[in-house]
Amino acid sequence: MDEAYRSEVTEERDEWLRNFYPRLLTHPAIRRINQAASLINSPFYGDCMDIAAESPESLDNPSLLLATEWQRRHKKYEEMARCANLLGERLQQHASPATMALRSKLSYEWCMALNQQADALREEAVTAAERSAHEAEQAGDIPGKLYAVMVKIDLLQKIGRWQEAFALSESALSEAEALMADAQGTEAGERVQRLVMNLLYHRMNIAVDHRLRIGMVRELIGSIEENPIYQQSRGQPWAEDPLTKARAYVGQQ
Structure with missing residues (x-):
């Protein structure tokens, strides 16, 4: 499916995808297929996640978590925050074991996102330190x-x-x-x-x-x-x- 999907990037396909993706993400059987697709970076699945981040209100909580994870893995932190913040608001209203399990997974995604961003900032800091060293040497x-x-x-x-x-x-x-x-x-x-x-x-x-x-x-x-x-x-x-x-x-x- 992915090969055909790659070769037919059309407005009609995008419109179909936007109409179809809520069912793709929320049907229990298809969700298991989605998770497997996410592990191999399926472009079809990726586009679904990107569309999900545009209108997260249409998703149920487990699907919001999937969208949050996808955006975090691909370092799309603004889109991730949109999904994660909405999910967090929903989960604050309940304290059942199932809800707490989702809250734990959401906190894990925040933890991983912050760690990824910290690593990126440290890499930038290394470059800045190298620049500072070069400039100081030029200054004697x-x-x-x-x-x-x-x-x-x-x-x-x-x-x-x-x-x-x-x-x-x-x-x-x-x-x-x-x-x-x-x-x-x-x-x-x-x-x-x-x-x-x-x-x-x-x-x-x-x-x-x-x-x-x-x-x-x-x-x-x-x-x-x-x-x-x-x-x-x-x-x-x-x-x-x-x-x-x-x-x-x-x-x-």
Whole structure:
């Protein structure tokens, strides 16, 4: 059916589809076929879902949930919200087990949609951090560049690209330590010392979280403890809690 459907995109077909789709979505037997079609991204099913999002009032609650899921999977968040908000209003009026089951599934769709959008925002943030680093380098602000790189390292971890983050932290730390040696006794010295300390924490946290070499973690702990900014901050939770976790990992507790 999909092959014929693809080849005959006409106004008459669209009008027929708009008249037929409520029955397609609400008939119990056909709904099971619809769900199977959704899993293979059937274009016929997709158009039904898009039409459903235009006039969700005509759908029953299970069909509204199907339309919500389709729009979420295809990252059509405005259309999804139209269906999901209407379904949420309907479900607020009842508290039966069947209604609560639908409410749970609707909350799951909201959760997945927000997570998808968060991932997309983090990807955009990675691009912005890269742009910031490039612009700082062009301005001759190498510490500023490395601070932007450090933000990128944090973002990469949050989107699951920790190996890339760990490799980037190594090169950034090497560059920052060279800057720190040159900046001793200057006004920029403290800024660079803080940068080095933060990069050391990033590397240590990644190494501990992903069970990397204990010897490397031990060296990172020692480097942090020698850092002047850490020494000024000793005892503060933000400084001590990651070290406590790392020391437990290497067996120093």
